[in-house]
């Protein structure tokens with residue numbers, strides 16, 4: 481079903497440039513993007529706070545699972561940046577948790593919600609496009625050694 485919100489500048493669409501070349505991880509990133517779009521749709525449509533809160537905590541839970549899948553792979557690959565990448569994951573979870581806590585009560589302004597939605601989107605997307613791309617390059621070099 482198409483609607484005006486589908487055209488929202490908030491909406492993020494997956495494209496091949498975001499691929500890390502690992503189908504399972506790409507699928508997890510795509511799911512992430514769907515959840516972030518869902519949250520921003522809830523905010524844009526001014527849905528009740530419990531729905532917005534549920535969308536935020538779905539992102540938190542998904543991020544926890546996704547980060548742990550990545551860290552498991554790093555162990556298998558003996559990825560040299562494992563420690564720093566895992567630290568960044570922990571920082572992101574902290575940011576997400578603080579944002580979720582902020583909206584426990586019903587007195588949040590629309591501005592605060594919009595700001596939170598944008599911050600969540602920015603934090604996750606930036607991580608995917610910068611830090612995650614570093615392991616993509618490492619993985620690619622491991623699986624396609626120069627001749």
Ligand SMILES: [Fe+2]
Pocket residue numbers: 509546550608612
């Ligand atoms: Fe990731």
Ligand SMILES: [Fe+2]
Pocket residue numbers: 547550565569607611612
């Ligand atoms: Fe990551």
